[in-house]
Amino acid sequence: MKKKIIFIINPISGGLNKTFIPVLIDKYLDFQLFDAQIIYTAYSNHATLLAQEAIDNDFDIIVAVGGDGTINEVASVLESSGKTMAIIPCGSGNGLARTLGISLDNAKAITRINQLKTLKIDVGLLNNRKFVNMAGMGFDAHISAHFADSEKRGFIGYVKSTLKEIKSYKAQNYSINVNGGQIKRKAFMLSLANSSQYGNNAHISPTASVQDGLIDICIIKPFPLFIFPSLVIRMFTQTSAGSKYVEIIKAKKFIINRESEGPVHVDGEPVNMGKQLSFSVKHLALVLIV
Template sequence: MKRKILFVINPISGGKTKYNFPEKIDKYLDKSKFDSECVFTEYHGHGSLLAAEALRNGVDILVAVGGDGTINEVASEVEGTNKLMGIIPFGSGNGLARSLGIPIGDVQAIKRINKLHISKIDSGTFNGRKFFNMAGIGFDAQISSRFAENVKRGLSSYVKIAFSEVSNYHSQHYSLTIDGKEYEHQAFMISIANSSQYGNNAHISPFASLNDGMLDICILKPFPLYIFPALVLRMFRKTTHKSNYLEIIQGRKIIITRESSAAVHLDGDPFNMGTILSIGVNPHSLNILN
């Protein structure tokens, strides 16, 4: 019996056109295994609505065609069910796809789906919202907010915003409880890593695993501004764990209390949240094709 598969396509993610993508599905998807359909998202959050409707209609596999934000919208509906999730990476960073070894080229990624290789990965929760690759507070959440407002997408736009903001951003005080143990930190940012990287092979926690039932809490301490380029270079060399400015603590249940309400980011998309942040992990909760 053929499986029903729906491709949820974000037409603007990564600044790349995708209106010819259905033609590639018709050419490269194995028609002996799948009955396929493609839909395009029209606004932020639309992917979740399309995914929920598809699940109600008995679709077997939902494929997000876009970046980590699009993946989050679709996966938030698939997580915790027995349905399958696929990814065609078309974002600015493609952090989750890279961590899973999914090809960045769309044709190769479609052909990979034909193999129906299934893995189970963990997911995270952040004040009731789900994330699958990376969440964060502090500087990276600030950059995500600015990036979301920016018309231009892609890595170069993200880097420009980061370098323009770094000199004006100030560290904050955070109280953390990680699996019952308490910590106090002045931090530039705190990243909650399910995978090892933000995207574009920039690894904040080089040994983070998508299926170990743990989250990596990456606390970047205040640093001299001249160190910033070196910290960025460490991410691409997968040596952040050797920096004196970064502390990585693994945990399952995390409470973070901060000085004031501000943005957080979940898989790159910003959300405004309050001063108390409750974070957890759901082990092996998403069936994903890789």
């Protein structure tokens, strides 16, 4: 019996037009294995609604076609559902897809679905908001909020936002209850890594694993501005943990208290939250085709 598969396409992710995706699906998907349907998102969080409708309509495989934000919307519904998810990466950074070795060549990613090879991965919880790749607060959340309002999407737009904002951003004080103790740190940003990278092969926590049941708390301490290029190089060479400005703690659950409420990011998408933030992990809760 053929499996029911639905492709949920975000038409604007990564600043790329997606009109070519149905053509590739028609060419590379094995229709002897699948009955396929294609649907497009029309607004923020629409993919969440469409994924739930797909579950209700008994689709076997739900495919997120977009970036990490679209993947988050779909994964948040599919985790622990018994359904299988697949990814056609079409975002700015494609952090989770790169981590899992899913091809950025859309034709190859579609062809890979035909093999039905699956992997279970962890899902993080931030105040009950789910994330599968990365969450965080501080400068990266500030940039995510700034970037979300920008008309220029894609990697170049993200770089421009970063360079514009980094000179004026001020580090904040954080108190972290973790592994039976409390630590206090002043931090430029706190990144919570389920996978090792933000995207574009920029690895903030090279030893992070999507299957270990742990989140890596990556504390980026205040640094002189002239150090910033070397920190970037460390991320792209997977040596960030060797910097004296980076501290990494692994934990199953923890609580962060910060000076003030404000933006956090959940798989790159900004969300306003309060001063206290609780984190935990749902171990191997999401089934993905890889």
